[in-house]
Amino acid sequence: MHLSSSFKLETLMLAAFLVTLPIYAPNHLLFETGVYDTGAYMAPFANTLLGVSVVAGLAAAWASARPGGAARLLGRGWVFAGSGCYLAGYVLFVLAAAVPGFGAAPLAAAAGALLGLGTVELSVCWGAYMAQYDLRQALLWVAVMVGLSALLEMLLASVTFAVGLLVFCVLLPLGCFLPCWKAAQGRLSDRFVAEGAQGDAPLTLRRGLLAMMRLLAMPFAGLMVFAFLMGARKFILFDVVHMEVLGCVLGALVVVPLCFVRSSRPLLPVIYRLVLPAFALALIFLDSFPGGSVPLWFAAWLSYAFFGMLAILALASLAALAHGGELPCGFIFGVAVAAFAAFSILGVAAAATPPFQEQEGGPALLVVSTLFFVALIGEALMSLWRASRGAGEAPATDEGDELPGRPVAVPRPLNVAARCDALADEASLTPREREILGYLGRGHGIAFIAGTLVISESTVRTHVKAIYRKVGVGSREELLARVDEG
Numbered sequence: 001m002h003l004s005s006s007f008k009l010e011t012l013m014l015a016a017f018l019v020t021l022p023i024y025a026p027n028h029l030l031f032e033t034g035v036y037d038t039g040a041y042m043a044p045f046a047n048t049l050l051g052v053s054v055v056a057g058l059a060a061a062w063a064s065a066r067p068g069g070a071a072r073l074l075g076r077g078w079v080f081a082g083s084g085c086y087l088a089g090y091v092l093f094v095l096a097a098a099v100p101g102f103g104a105a106p107l108a109a110a111a112g113a114l115l116g117l118g119t120v121e122l123s124v125c126w127g128a129y130m131a132q133y134d135l136r137q138a139l140l141w142v143a144v145m146v147g148l149s150a151l152l153e154m155l156l157a158s159v160t161f162a163v164g165l166l167v168f169c170v171l172l173p174l175g176c177f178l179p180c181w182k183a184a185q186g187r188l189s190d191r192f193v194a195e196g197a198q199g200d201a202p203l204t205l206r207r208g209l210l211a212m213m214r215l216l217a218m219p220f221a222g223l224m225v226f227a228f229l230m231g232a233r234k235f236i237l238f239d240v241v242h243m244e245v246l247g248c249v250l251g252a253l254v255v256v257p258l259c260f261v262r263s264s265r266p267l268l269p270v271i272y273r274l275v276l277p278a279f280a281l282a283l284i285f286l287d288s289f290p291g292g293s294v295p296l297w298f299a300a301w302l303s304y305a306f307f308g309m310l311a312i313l314a315l316a317s318l319a320a321l322a323h324g325g326e327l328p329c330g331f332i333f334g335v336a337v338a339a340f341a342a343f344s345i346l347g348v349a350a351a352a353t354p355p356f357q358e359q360e361g362g363p364a365l366l367v368v369s370t371l372f373f374v375a376l377i378g379e380a381l382m383s384l385w386r387a388s389r390g391a392g393e394a395p396a397t398d399e400g401d402e403l404p405g406r407p408v409a410v411p412r413p414l415n416v417a418a419r420c421d422a423l424a425d426e427a428s429l430t431p432r433e434r435e436i437l438g439y440l441g442r443g444h445g446i447a448f449i450a451g452t453l454v455i456s457e458s459t460v461r462t463h464v465k466a467i468y469r470k471v472g473v474g475s476r477e478e479l480l481a482r483v484d485e486g
Contacts, residue, residue, distance in 0.1 A: 010178055011141055017126055018149035018173030018360060020090070020168065022115045023341055025182065025230050026153055026242035030168060034161040035096045037103035045093075045108040046348075050341040052116025058340025060203075061355070064330030065203040073121075073330040079183035082121025083176040090172055120337050126180035127333035128188055131322035134435075135269060135454060138323065139316040140259040144314050149253030150245045157242075168257055208331050212321070215454055218272050218379055219317040222310035222335070224343045225372045229307065231347020232356055233365055244302045251308025266451030268317060273380040279306055280373035293448050304367060304373045317454060324455035325432055332440030392428055416441045418481050427470040436463050440476070 021027060072078060095102040130138055137169070152171070158165040160266040182188035194306070212220065230244055244466050263270050283306060286299035304438035318336055322329045350356050355364040401405045420441040424434040439449045450457045 007141060010144070011129075012148075012382065013174050013178045014126060014130070014141075014145045015148040015152065016171040017122065017147060018272055019152045020172050020175050021123075022049055022089075023119055023337065023344065025234060026157075026245045028243040029153075029242060030156050030161065030164045031046045031093055031097055032179055034165065035093075035103055037096075040105055041096055041103040043108075044105045044110040048109040048112030049116050050345050050348075051113075052113045053119055053341035056117050056120040056336045057334045057336070057341065060334030061203060061208065061331045061338070062334075064334060065205060065208060070328035070330050072346075073124055074183065074188045076186075078121060079179050079188065081181050082118050082125070084118075086113045086118025086122055086176060087172065089118060094169070094178045097161075097165065101125055101426075111471040116341075120334060122179055123337050124175065124330045124333045125183070126186060127319060127322050128329040129178065129182065129320035133319060134323055135316065135320035135452060136259050138319040139267070139313070140256060142316040142319065143255040143259070143312050146248050146308075146315070147256075150248040150252070150308075152250075153242075153245045153470070157245075161271065163235070175279045176219050192319075203327070203331070208327055209335065211327060211456070212332065212335065215326070216314075216321060218376065219268075219310075219314040220336075220339070221375070222307075223314035223374070225368070226307045226311045226314075226338055227343035228347040228350070229365060229368065231344040232351045232368075233347075244308070247304030247306075248306035248311065249308070250305035251310075251312050254305065254309055255312050266448060267290065268313075268320075269451055270382070271313065272281040272376070273383050276306075276309070277377045277380040279309075280376050284370060284373055287370065324453045324459075326455045326459050415481060423471065423483060427467075427472075429467065429470060432461050433467050433470070436460065437467055440464070440467070440479060 018024070019027065028046075032038055032042060060073060063073055077300055089111045092102070092107055092114070096111070119202070130142070133141060152167075156167060159167075181186060183347065226244075235244065257269070258271060258275065261267070261270070261407060279302075283299055283303055286295045287300075289295040301315065318332055321327060322332050349365075358364070417438060421434070422436045423441075424437055429437060436455070439452065443453075446457050446460050450460045453460070471479060471482060473482060
């Protein structure tokens with residue numbers, strides 16, 4: 001796969017959206033120094049913003065689970081309305097910074113409500129756009145965009161308010177432009193959902209949440225811990241840069257090289273079962289040193305890079321889940337925004353409790369971080385134990401499927417991709433079936449495909465059966481023979 005060839009220049013607008021995303025607290029730093037009556041304005045604004053984001057996110061997930069709801073949510077009317085709310089909310093914010101008297105609590109609540117509605121809609125739209133990329137592509141470009149947006153946030157925090165506001169007002173419409181443009185062309189849609197990966201059972205909130213937890217439990221948990229810590233403590237370096245922002249820059253620098261790692265196993269399990277547990281063990285070791293020591297100071301910096309990595313991995317995983325088509329984009333990103341806002345509220349509430357007020361909340365946050373580190377390491381050990389047990393005991397259950405947890409090593413022709421494309425054209429396969437045929441043609445089995453595409457093994461088997469039927473074969477061996485025939 002040539003990762004660089006998958007990039008489109010228009011994707012750079014995602015960085016503009018991330019810089020203006022209001023539920024990410026560091027984006028408020030510019031306005032916190034410029035609003036006339038900050039004390040009266042920011043609290044009702046933030047509370048309304050987060051509360052409306054929770055309700056609107058769950059509503060978007062529920063609507064996406066209804067017949068035709070996913071398409072309506074990505075239709076021109078909803079996208080334009082969401083962008084209008086987003087822009088109008090920030091207009092009130094700018095007026096509160098530019099005109100005395102606009103910093104009143106009712107206007108703050110109105111701005112928060114408008115931005116909450118717009119945030120959910122635009123997050124769904126950008127999620128649908130990023131669904132065009134598979135996991136490796138999404139991981140690379142999300143890391144680049146998050147790193148770029150963090151650098152832009154550092155720029156906004158280091159200039160005068162007037163210059164920062166001017167740059168912000170340029171970035172704001174850029175973050176809305178691409179979703180509106182794609183929606184106007186009718187090209188912003190859940191193209192994979194129409195392939196029937198969900199089967200006959202209707203999608204419900206409970207069924208969708210269980211599917212998300214089954215496929216992305218640790219990435220989702222990492223994003224929630226990031227949201228909680230961000231709400232519980234705001235550590236600003238030199239009174240200019242949020243440490244979360246610097247952590248995202250460092251996290252992006254770590255994640256980008258991982259995109260080019262070649263492995264016989266799916267990339268996401270390798271990261272969560274090997275890379276992140278090793279990182280967490282190092283942090284636990286450094287955190288064991290006495291307060292004020294150099295190792296503990298170093299651990300504090302590394303922890304922000306660690307959680308920046310978690311945020312990037314989670315966003316890329318959500319995009320990959322949307323790419324897999326097992327759940328609608330509106331459901332995936334509606335739940336993600338609602339949960340992020342809810343855990344931010346929990347973080348803000350926790351910050352007012354005595355444990356989080358002692359030593360600026362450092363010890364309490366260390367406990368929360370360590371608990372997550374332990375959970376991450378424990379889940380990795382359990383996954384490796386289950387994989388080794390399955391490889392030693394369970395036989396393959398489908399024709400051509402590899403043993404659970406064991407990679408397939410089947411030598412294939414160098415031009416297998418072209419042969420698979422030709423066979424897919426001949427059999428009139430859907431885009432999802434064409435993608436899975438490419439993995440089958442290269443000798444990969446059910447477990448590898450499921451882990452790579454972030455979909456369930458049962459969904460992969462459903463698509464494999466459809467491929468067998470359309471191609472006119474009855475086993476993996478017959479399918480590979482058809483591919484080899486060219």
